[in-house]
Amino acid sequence: MTELAQPASRRRNWRSAGLWIGGTIVGLVLFCALFAPLLAPHDPFAQDLTRRFLPPYWMEGTDPAHKLGTDGLGRDYLSRLIYGTRISMLIGIMTVITSGLIGISLGVVGGFFGGRVDDVVLFIITCRLSIPVVLVALAVVGLLGSSLTLVVLTLGLLLWERFAVVARSTTMQVRHLDFVSAAWCAGASRPWILLREVLPNITSHLVVVATLEMALAILLEAALSFLGLGVPPPAPSWGVMITEAKEYMFFSPWVIMIPGVALFVLVLGINLLGDGLRDFLRTGETS
């Protein structure tokens, strides 16, 4: 008995390690975003052309006032990195809210009513899937001009399909369960049942989708900004930082390493958190 139980518990330990690591990373980034003005040692927009490309602290010729060095305009890299968390987190959270509203409404309605309504919902999801996201996002921002609001709106309107798929399938599972039938018998209205009976019972699945979408939105924003069609400079978006540093990367690779590693670690953290939450919620359901 104990022999059989051991691998499962070990796996759980490993998974919960992922949950903790992911949670810590996301928590730290969120902290940086909230308290950026207190944490950043310099103004992220202040230029000093006499102090361009100071190397970070682990290299030679560094300046202790600039722990991570300075960029091509002499702006403090650490400060820009810290302020950059604001853009990434804002994009991630706002996109998840927008796409979550669209996707969950569609999915719950389709899964709950079934039949023709569900056919329409499935059709909308299929249409959305066939649209090349990156291309359309680039085209929209290219046409309407780059701004943070527009990036959030575009990504929110494009990235809802996973919410819809998961909300739809989980609603289908829930709607035939006893407590929903009981609510019907008790004379509850449709909106009441949808909001008070169905939605709370599919939330755990949706939370996991939210982490995945947040990671995707942050990656896409960085990619759009990198191509010059996302958040416009001089905003310290990590994508903008990488694109500004691109010209110099062959001479001093650290200029693209610092924002790139930050982006990678944040996305990894969000994914770890999502994976960990999924397992945590799954074990919670079975026990």
Add this chain to the structure above:
Amino acid sequence: MLRFLVRRLIVALLVTATVLTLAFALTRLSGDLAISIAGPNATDRDVELVRKAYGLDRPLIIQYLSWTGRALIGDFGESYFFKQRVATLIGDRMPITLTLGLVGLVIALVISLPLGILAAVREGTLIDRIVQIVALVGQAMPSFWLCLLLMIGFGLQLGWLPISGTGSWEHYVMPGIVLAFSAIPALTRLTRSGMIQALGADYIRTARAKGLSRLSILLKHALRNAAIPVVAIAAVQLGFMLGGSIVIETIFALHGVGYLAWESIAKNDFPVVQAVVLVLAVIYIGLTLAADLVNAVLDPRLRGA
């Protein structure tokens, strides 16, 4: 089977029609197209000339119908910037993007199939965990950043591969690797879970009882069954990859359809932009249709859906 086929085809056609409309609407988002085409320094007279020349003075519905009608027979009009037929432009660039997509898919399959099988066979061991961590890392890697890292590593420091451009096969290696990265996590996870499910099935126990070799059980019996969803997802992934190659093509200056789209967006060349959106969407619709049909042939249970 016939009913399934017809239904699936009708849905595919309806989706195509919707995408057609969306591609048209996309370019009308900015309001007045003529102002955008004429450029920031144009006078009112110039704008009026442009509006006449491109038929933008007609009612929107007429513009829509005329564009749709022509698009259906493969005529996307003329590029504003290149002064060439859009269809010719896309036709010239498409082989490059398709090659890149296939290279990416092959690299992704070569890496993710063995990894997925290995993880499934050694389920719950250290190897399984390492494979899952590799998938997580792949998922978190920003593709545009990976492009730059490969350029520095293979292009500059090792000098093995050209940093950018189009031409020889060597230009496809680095973009192919980056593109593969986007598909490896999903394919590895799917192979792993499919293999775990297949290895637990009754027919595997039967095969074991018959005394077949481990390798034969693994490859002939389990993998064949686990491969069905992987093939389907691989087709879908190829569609995503063609759409996602725009970033990679732009960075490596690989002159495929993605690069064309990026140039056209930067130059307000709307006929090209809407045509590329449409063509990529149609390719994706075709690929998913093909995947569904292959699945239905392989697994009769799916035909009811």
